[in-house]
Amino acid sequence: MTSLKHCPAPAKLNLFLHVNGRRPDGYHLLQTVFQMVDHGDSLDFTLRDDEQIVRVTELAGVPQECDLIIRAARLLQAEVQRRTGHLPRGVDIAINKVLPMGGGLGGGSSDAATTLMVLNHLWQAGLSRDELMAMGLPLGADIPFFIFGQTAFAEGVGEALQPVQAADCWYVVIEPGVEVPTAAIFSSEHLTRDTPPVIISDFSSYLENRNGLKEFGKNDLQQVATQLYPPVAEAVAWLAAYGDARMTGSGACVFCALASEAEAESVLKQVPAKWQAWKAKALHHHPLDAML
Numbered sequence: 001m002t003s004l005k006h007c008p009a010p011a012k013l014n015l016f017l018h019v020n021g022r023r024p025d026g027y028h029l030l031q032t033v034f035q036m037v038d039h040g041d042s043l044d045f046t047l048r049d050d051e052q053i054v055r056v057t058e059l060a061g062v063p064q065e066c067d068l069i070i071r072a073a074r075l076l077q078a079e080v081q082r083r084t085g086h087l088p089r090g091v092d093i094a095i096n097k098v099l100p101m102g103g104g105l106g107g108g109s110s111d112a113a114t115t116l117m118v119l120n121h122l123w124q125a126g127l128s129r130d131e132l133m134a135m136g137l138p139l140g141a142d143i144p145f146f147i148f149g150q151t152a153f154a155e156g157v158g159e160a161l162q163p164v165q166a167a168d169c170w171y172v173v174i175e176p177g178v179e180v181p182t183a184a185i186f187s188s189e190h191l192t193r194d195t196p197p198v199i200i201s202d203f204s205s206y207l208e209n210r211n212g213l214k215e216f217g218k219n220d221l222q223q224v225a226t227q228l229y230p231p232v233a234e235a236v237a238w239l240a241a242y243g244d245a246r247m248t249g250s251g252a253c254v255f256c257a258l259a260s261e262a263e264a265e266s267v268l269k270q271v272p273a274k275w276q277a278w279k280a281k282a283l284h285h286h287p288l289d290a291m292l
């Protein structure tokens, strides 16, 4: 096989996100539930006759050298060379970017995770899921989750993952139109960093409810983000009329769980025109699993 087209890189939502502490290196210890949804970017991979890794699509604000897709592909290419003594063929990567950057939807991480999984397949590199997860972590804290590929309770900085059961619900997601830099939220002096740890049995019954995690947990980054970015606060306030509206990740996007597609559609129709918004279904498994 020399190409794979329309490879999905879905968005994630953090159904809750608790900050429990801070490591000596400044990184924060988190507890979160990661939920994939059926809305995201899509990537095409075509092997080349030389050894270059090339992004063939322009991505505004992200030079090729900084792109997590390119960095992930190069890491894997070098690892395959180290293991086999042969540098695998290069690849052209096209991306259809749908997810907003700095949206808290894990777009860059998901693109990189899809890249690692697809190239592991195209290059017949034979790395295990755990090896790919470890390779992805230094590039982005959400990458291991996407490679893990199922709804998960995450601890540490997001690398200690356990599968959890979640309901077949729908989500409405609002993009408030601002890009939130993750580092600025984590470095705020106002951030809550001492939420007591939870265990899975504390929230599993809420998670299996088709209205989502209503009344369980919170996003500890939300208070800081809404103070710094008023459009995020406005989106939370608007969506709260329809359910338990929360921010995902470090923002900016805001979501709310609904029991059916019809309910999600009805909320979506009322979203003020100044915001981009969409509905998406909860995914229990990474959609790439069915392709590889």
Ligand SMILES: C[C@](O)(CO)[C@H](O)COP(=O)(O)OP(=O)(O)OC[C@H]1O[C@@H](n2ccc(N)nc2=O)[C@H](O)[C@@H]1O
Residues within 6 Å of the ligand: 014, 017, 026, 027, 028, 029, 030, 032, 104, 109, 139, 140, 141, 142, 156, 157, 158, 182, 183, 184, 186, 248, 249, 250
């Ligand atoms: C908040 C989440 O979206 C939850 O899913 C992710 O943990 C963020 O992951 P990410 O976007 O890959 O973030 P990174 O690019 O790794 O981190 C950006 C910056 O945020 C801070 N950061 C990030 C994650 C973490 N657990 N603690 C931190 O303090 C660090 O200053 C880091 O330099």
Ligand SMILES: Nc1ncnc2c1ncn2[C@@H]1O[C@H](COP(=O)(O)OP(=O)(O)OP(=O)(O)O)[C@@H](O)[C@H]1O
Residues within 6 Å of the ligand: 061, 062, 066, 067, 068, 069, 099, 100, 101, 102, 103, 104, 105, 106, 107, 108, 109, 111, 112, 142, 180, 182, 249, 250, 251, 252
């Ligand atoms: N392929 C990529 N797609 C998007 N952003 C990328 C990519 N590669 C590098 N980046 C950089 O990563 C930054 C964060 O983008 P991303 O879409 O992952 O944010 P996010 O959704 O807030 O992520 P998270 O939920 O992990 O905090 C961008 O501002 C951009 O500079």
